[in-house]
Amino acid sequence: xxxxxGFAPVAFDELAWQDDLRKAxxxxxxxxxxxxxxxxxEGQAVDALFACDEDARDGTSLPxxxxxxxxxxxxxxxxxxxxxxxxxxxxxxxxxxxxxxxxPPGSAAESVxxxxxxxxxxxxx
Numbered sequence: 001x002x003x004x005x006g007f008a009p010v011a012f013d014e015l016a017w018q019d020d021l022r023k024a025x026x027x028x029x030x031x032x033x034x035x036x037x038x039x040x041x042e043g044q045a046v047d048a049l050f051a052c053d054e055d056a057r058d059g060t061s062l063p064x065x066x067x068x069x070x071x072x073x074x075x076x077x078x079x080x081x082x083x084x085x086x087x088x089x090x091x092x093x094x095x096x097x098x099x100x101x102x103x104p105p106g107s108a109a110e111s112v113x114x115x116x117x118x119x120x121x122x123x124x125x
Contacts, residue, residue, distance in 0.1 A: 003042070004042070004043070006047060007043035007044060007045055007046065008043050008092060009092040009093065010040065010044050011092055016097070020032065020098040021098075023099060023110070024098075024100075031077060035079070035098075044081070048068050049067070049081075052067050052080060056113065058113060058114070060113045062080065062113065065081065065096065065120065066080070066083075066093070067081070069101070076101060076102075077098070077099065077112070078098070078099070078100075080097045080115075080116035081095060082096055082120065096119050097115035097116035098112060099112040100112060
């Protein structure tokens with residue numbers, strides 16, 4: 001896929017993505033599906049990426065990970081990526097999690113950061 005300058009390719013783990021959508025509201029699922037379709041066609045704008053905290057106040061640790069807000073510039077949803085390398089050595093953004101950035105106080109639902117933390121650390125990366 002030839003991407004415009006300033007855009008990075010994105011890959012999605014199908015099992016993780018389906019898990020993300022299952023946990024999402026109907027409107028978040030729609031937004032997620034539209035976002036994924038666009039990202040697979042166009043890639044992720046690099047200037048929309050923000051570094052994740054290595055030691056966040058919610059107890060998550062996402063070293064080397066980046067996030068985007070959906071919709072920009074500070075929407076309630078987010079995607080967390082880690083940087084990965086394919087077989088030919090090219091870098092891409094590997095989807096770790098999609099979902100609500102911050103749930104209301106008292107909510108038992110996992111934030112996108114908690115999902116990403118769990119997946120990152122369970123995978124041994």
